[in-house]
Amino acid sequence: MVNIHTSHRLLFILPATIYLILVFVCAIWPALIQQELDQAVPKPFPNELADRGRELYRSYNCVTCHTQQIRADHRIHKEVDGVRVVPVLKADARFGQEIATQAEEYAHHEPPLMGTQRTGPDLMSVGARLPDAQWHYWHLYNPQSVSPGSIMPPHRFLFTTTRPPADQEFDFEKVHLIKGLGVPKGKELWATPDAKALVEYLISLTREGVVQAEEAGG
Amino acid sequence: MKIPVGIPVFVAAAGTDPRFAKMVSRYLLSAGVWLIIASAVGLLEAFRLVNPELIADVEWLTFGRLRPVHTMTALFGWSSLALVGLAFYVVAKSAWLPMNEPLKKAEYFFANLALLLWNVGVGLGIVVMCGGDINSGREYREYPWYAMAPIFAAVGICGVIFYRLIARRRVEGIYISCWFVLAASFWVAIVVLMGYQTWWKVGLTDRIIDGYYIHNAVGMWFTPLAVGLTYYALPKLLNKPIYSYALGVLGFFAHLVFYTVIGTHHYIHTPIPAALQTTSVIFSVAMIVPVWASTGNFLMTMKGERLAISHSYSLPFIFVGTVGYGLASLQGSAESLPSVQEILHLTHYTVGHAHFAMYVFVTFLIWGCIYGLVPRMTGREPPVLLVGIHFWLALSGIAVYVVGLCAGGHVQGDSWVDGEPFMASVRKTIPYMVWRAVGGSLMMASHLLFFIALWRMRPGAFTMAFGDRS
Numbered sequence: 093m094v095n096i097h098t099s100h101r102l103l104f105i106l107p108a109t110i111y112l113i114l115v116f117v118c119a120i121w122p123a124l125i126q127q128e129l130d131q132a133v134p135k136p137f138p139n140e141l142a143d144r145g146r147e148l149y150r151s152y153n154c155v156t157c158h159t160q161q162i163r164a165d166h167r168i169h170k171e172v173d174g175v176r177v178v179p180v181l182k183a184d185a186r187f188g189q190e191i192a193t194q195a196e197e198y199a200h201h202e203p204p205l206m207g208t209q210r211t212g213p214d215l216m217s218v219g220a221r222l223p224d225a226q227w228h229y230w231h232l233y234n235p236q237s238v239s240p241g242s243i244m245p246p247h248r249f250l251f252t253t254t255r256p257p258a259d260q261e262f263d264f265e266k267v268h269l270i271k272g273l274g275v276p277k278g279k280e281l282w283a284t285p286d287a288k289a290l291v292e293y294l295i296s297l298t299r300e301g302v303v304q305a306e307e308a309g310g
Numbered sequence: 311m312k313i314p315v316g317i318p319v320f321v322a323a324a325g326t327d328p329r330f331a332k333m334v335s336r337y338l339l340s341a342g343v344w345l346i347i348a349s350a351v352g353l354l355e356a357f358r359l360v361n362p363e364l365i366a367d368v369e370w371l372t373f374g375r376l377r378p379v380h381t382m383t384a385l386f387g388w389s390s391l392a393l394v395g396l397a398f399y400v401v402a403k404s405a406w407l408p409m410n411e412p413l414k415k416a417e418y419f420f421a422n423l424a425l426l427l428w429n430v431g432v433g434l435g436i437v438v439m440c441g442g443d444i445n446s447g448r449e450y451r452e453y454p455w456y457a458m459a460p461i462f463a464a465v466g467i468c469g470v471i472f473y474r475l476i477a478r479r480r481v482e483g484i485y486i487s488c489w490f491v492l493a494a495s496f497w498v499a500i501v502v503l504m505g506y507q508t509w510w511k512v513g514l515t516d517r518i519i520d521g522y523y524i525h526n527a528v529g530m531w532f533t534p535l536a537v538g539l540t541y542y543a544l545p546k547l548l549n550k551p552i553y554s555y556a557l558g559v560l561g562f563f564a565h566l567v568f569y570t571v572i573g574t575h576h577y578i579h580t581p582i583p584a585a586l587q588t589t590s591v592i593f594s595v596a597m598i599v600p601v602w603a604s605t606g607n608f609l610m611t612m613k614g615e616r617l618a619i620s621h622s623y624s625l626p627f628i629f630v631g632t633v634g635y636g637l638a639s640l641q642g643s644a645e646s647l648p649s650v651q652e653i654l655h656l657t658h659y660t661v662g663h664a665h666f667a668m669y670v671f672v673t674f675l676i677w678g679c680i681y682g683l684v685p686r687m688t689g690r691e692p693p694v695l696l697v698g699i700h701f702w703l704a705l706s707g708i709a710v711y712v713v714g715l716c717a718g719g720h721v722q723g724d725s726w727v728d729g730e731p732f733m734a735s736v737r738k739t740i741p742y743m744v745w746r747a748v749g750g751s752l753m754m755a756s757h758l759l760f761f762i763a764l765w766r767m768r769p770g771a772f773t774m775a776f777g778d779r780s
Contacts, residue, residue: 097483100476100492107493107566111530114570115500119522122586123510130513150446153374159656163579166648181579181652183726195514195581203516205447208524208576210656211359213732235362241737245362249369 126195133199136301145293148286149205152247159207160216160297164192187214188221189299197302212244219298228291229267229283237272250287253279264288320772323689326409328777329418330402331687331769336422337395338680339768340429342761344387347436349754352380356750359743370440378444378452379436385450385532386461387432389668391425392676393535394468397491399683400542401472404487405479410778417471424464424471431461448520450527451505462502469495486558490538493566497530517582521573521590529569532668536675537561537604537635540628543679544608547625548618553610561603568593568600575646578655587648594646597639605636623697627678630705634670641666653727658739658746659719666712669753674704677760680767689772692763700759707752710745718742 096102149155163181170177178192193216198204222228227238233251235242253275256264265288267281275281283291323331358364358373365371398421402412413421435457445452453461472495476488505523510516545552552558574582574590609632612619619625641663644650654660677700685691718739725735769777 100473100479100484103476103484103489104473104492104496107489107562108496110566111493111497111500111570114567115504115522118571118573118586118589119504119519120510122583123515123518126513126515126518126583127510130515133513151375151442151444152372153378153444153446153452155447156374156377161580163655164581166579166584182729183652183723186726186729186732192579193581198517198581199513201516202512203447203520204513206517206577206580207447208449208656209658209660211658211736239733241733243359243362243736243740243743245358245373246366247372248367249372 129195130199133196135200139292139296141289141292142296143293145289145291145296148290149293152290154215155205155207157209157211157244158213158215159210160193160204160214161206162187162189162191162193162214162216184214187217189217191302193299194302197299212242215294215297217297217299219295220300223295223298225265225291225295226268228294229265229281229287230270230273232287232291233267233281234272234274237270237274247287250284250290252282252284254282255280256282319685319691320689320776322686323772324776325778326687326689326773327411327413328769328773330398330409330412331773331777333413333418333421333425334395334399334687335684335768337391337398337425338684338764340425341388341391341395342764344383344391344432345757346761348380348383348388349750349757351376351383353747353750353754355380356743356747360740360747369442375440375442375444378446379439381450382435382439382452383432384668385527386428386435386453389532389672389676390461391428392680393532393539393672394428396539396676396679396683397468397472397535398475399687400487400539400679401475401491404485404542405475406481407475407479412475413471417474420467421471424467427460427464427467431457431459431464434460448505448516449524451502451523455506458502458506462499465495465499465502469499485542486552486555486562487538487542489559489562490534490541493562494531494534494538497526497534501526501530514582517577517580518574518586521576521582521586523573524576525573526570528667529565529572532672533569534562534565536631536672537565539679540604540608540632540675543624543682544611544628544632547622547628547682548611548615550611550615553607553613557603557607561600561607564596564600564603568596572597572646578646578648578651591646591648595643597643601636601639605632605639608632609636622682623692623694623701624678624680624682626701627674627681629678631671631673631675631678634666634674638663638667638671653723654719655723657719657722657726658715658742659723662712662715662719665708665715669708670712677704680764684764684767688767688769689776690767690770692766696759696763696766700756700763703752703756703759707749707754707756709749710752711749714742714745714749718746 094102096106163184164178165181168179170179180189180192230238232247234246235244263285265283267283269275269281355376435453438454438457439452443454445454472492476484476492504519510519541558572590572594574586575594578587619629645663681697721738722735725738
């Protein structure tokens, strides 16, 4: 009789087969089901600048410290006019959101930047909290100038302190100088096209459609 | 109590094929270099959490980019290469292959080729990630596909060699170490394929795969290899049989069935289907079975051997690694519970747990196996005082690190639940970030000492004089 203790063939095939079955059950099968649900969600309007900003957000790997998820408290079942509302977990209530993130919100994100660590605040709805591009420029150039005590690394390489050539000026954006920014005296501060795209992406994170859907339902 | 008297290492090493000793040694030295790079990067990141202005103006070395450089180099550079290098020795020995020719000529070629591919993959990964080509948002697979491809090929090559070695064993039964090594080589190949497939990359679909990937990359590769190697090294160093062979088999199958399905516990409280979340939590708790099957087995084998352990320079590492395996996994089971995640998920506590598992468990077992087994292959022992200092620096460093981060994570999570302004949670954790940097510095120092010890164990005149190449 073939015995796993003495047959190397069986020793290879048995754990491999069990593993493949389990992978199908716990990853592939749920993924196939989810894929259909995701694809049924209508695509949002394209925003090229924000999409480029998202690529930069990925390139600087901001997801290391910033999540994009408002977690749900599944213990509370709340219905408003027959529409089920998913309440927010207490720890996540600070971000000014009343409903947790839904599957549809991620449907066309490749990949969803949900993150696994929240050293800095959640950015799921940062555009709703902080819609001012200038604020984001100040914050990227010197986080502590607008957020005292912040341990976010400055991203000064996204800026230039010399005026760009006249024919390229449109691609750049002038940053108003504020106290504590640390720009050398007599210099100007210009956001590079990269900084513009990144900030455009951050401002686009508003969860606007979700809030509207909630109001319509409630 | 008795001190088991094994044969002296130089007797054990005599007759070993020099090509074999050199090949394994190359794997381990490569791993050692990646360990130093990974920990130097990690240390820089730790200091940056205290002083964000540190080297802040270099785009290539920005915090976000260096973080995956640290994790990926530690995982795929250091841990993987060290484990695979040791696995060659353990498989050859437990298959009772003649040590004067454990591998055939072609197998040496391919094993060295695999090492080359592996180093190319890790090195390329570091450079392109610093340059900004990061598979961001997908943890532990941040390499772009073309940096992971050589590593995948290398895993395949090593897997085939392991299979061939086991197939031509000179003993009827296949020892449990070989089970873990052979299975892990297959499992990790599937894990990497799943991580880099192109069918399920958008939307929550990607997160379902991500949960699976994160935990399977750790649990179906590092854990089985580290446990498998210990099943060989521990009885060998104590010169006695393992406490219960059947427990090992139970651990193997329970590990396979339970560990595979627990990945979604990284995404509790999210819109990922509730059935997956619940399944992952249940099996995370069930992980107590395979973990304590192995931990208990090792501890029972060590029972009554206090004197032997205290007189050995390798067994203390294995003892710490065994206890670390049991405790880190218990911590993981507890962390998976939704009510615990409410406070601790997304905090520094997770990082503390990750280091507890990968360092106290995997890295300490690797060190124990290296110090215990490499001299039996090369005939050269490391300076004992150096190893002692390495042990205590690493242990005190990781203790400060893990306790600091776990405490800091609690403070951070409590601050969120209490509804304080977000900046309060940042300010309150700064002291713990200082402890993290202190612990990291001690660990870094110990790694430098380890590398010296590793260098002193490399094959040299002894291997050439008494080695046997048939």
